[in-house]
Amino acid sequence: PLTITLWITYLLMVFYHGGASVSFESANHIETGLAACRITSNGVDVTYKEIQDWRQIMPWIKGGLVPSLKDEDQRQVLVGFVRVKQKRGQVNATCDLSEDLRTIYGVGCFPEDGKGISTFGPERKWYELKDPAFTSTSAAWGTFEFWIEANRSTSVINTRLDTLIDEGWIDLATQEVNIEGLYLNVEEHVYSHFGIDFKIHREGFIESALKVYPLRGDIFTHWAQVFLDIIWMLVFVALFYSVFTETLLEKSKGLLSLHLQDPFFWLDVSLLLMGL
Numbered sequence: 001p002l003t004i005t006l007w008i009t010y011l012l013m014v015f016y017h018g019g020a021s022v023s024f025e026s027a028n029h030i031e032t033g034l035a036a037c038r039i040t041s042n043g044v045d046v047t048y049k050e051i052q053d054w055r056q057i058m059p060w061i062k063g064g065l066v067p068s069l070k071d072e073d074q075r076q077v078l079v080g081f082v083r084v085k086q087k088r089g090q091v092n093a094t095c096d097l098s099e100d101l102r103t104i105y106g107v108g109c110f111p112e113d114g115k116g117i118s119t120f121g122p123e124r125k126w127y128e129l130k131d132p133a134f135t136s137t138s139a140a141w142g143t144f145e146f147w148i149e150a151n152r153s154t155s156v157i158n159t160r161l162d163t164l165i166d167e168g169w170i171d172l173a174t175q176e177v178n179i180e181g182l183y184l185n186v187e188e189h190v191y192s193h194f195g196i197d198f199k200i201h202r203e204g205f206i207e208s209a210l211k212v213y214p215l216r217g218d219i220f221t222h223w224a225q226v227f228l229d230i231i232w233m234l235v236f237v238a239l240f241y242s243v244f245t246e247t248l249l250e251k252s253k254g255l256l257s258l259h260l261q262d263p264f265f266w267l268d269v270s271l272l273l274m275g276l
Helices: 002-018 020-035 054-068 099-105 154-166 225-252 256-260 263-275
Strands: 039-041 044-046 076-088 143-148 174-185 190-200 206-216
Touching (some): 020 076, 020 174, 020 190, 020 206, 054 143, 054 154, 054 174, 054 190, 225 256, 225 263
Antiparallel strands (some): 039 044, 174 190, 190 206
């Protein structure tokens, strides 16, 4: 009975503390909206899943993602800015290729990582400010990033993205592009972290993925849920006392080895360990 009660109480705690239904609805609302973001490329509507060319990534961010960042019904509020990060490879002038392959590809080689890359992009005059988007955040791994300030006007954001597109922020040396941000469901107090990943394989294939992880901002959504914790703690202590005293009793009878072979004993022990 104690084991069954412990299981039921634990399941109720997970259900109410996690707010499964509300968390799922909040995350699903964001995931559905982001998955529906599309642009028209070569006369065809393209979502993030249907991007087949690295040249489509920045236009999709500009024409698909940015307009969707602000929820029209204000149920979901974007917290802070959206970060766009990429990992780059370093182009080598020499390649271990035959002369025939060199004539086909006609470009340099792209190693698996971008170690040592600190800057890239167009050269600037000595009096021009350097764009931080073209300066590596981690020179050891060749990572670069910029931020979409969604609280600014759409025209300002588009101007910034147009500059990055014109200056080739994403090119053949780009290996991965990661977009991440955080939403808050004000009514239900649920945070949802979203991430959109583009992995550009060296043969040209683009692998895309969208993930949304919800997290409740309040542990107790109602004062009565405290009683579930109290009941669970009492049952946990009672089960621990029962297992401990029963083990001592069997040991005093000389039946400890037989007692340890009982599967229900190990079931209770596993529940206590998981409860910790």
